[in-house]
Amino acid sequence: MKYGLSALVLSAVLSAAAFAHGGAEHVIGVLRGINSTSITVEDAKHKMIVVLLRPTTEVKKSGVIVKIGDLKIGERVVVHAEENKADKLEAEEIEFGPAAPVTH
16 A cells, blocks of 8 residues: 555656646656756656756765766656746756665
């Protein structure tokens, strides 16, 4: 039952497209494009969302900081972003990879 509840919670989180939280936007979905200035994420409703990269954007795989080059097309991502003055999303942090194991 423990895993069933975890799967249900994970499914609910991944099915969300983008939502506000404390002034930030969270874009959740599958990475469909990446270049030196932006990433494109396909959300659960198949909407393509472009998020600009900052020089300060952190990329984390399973909670560990990695290089942007470690991120591959097809990865499930959670992007913590803010709207800039031009109403474009800019990534503060990109997370991907399986969750780190919980230790008791």
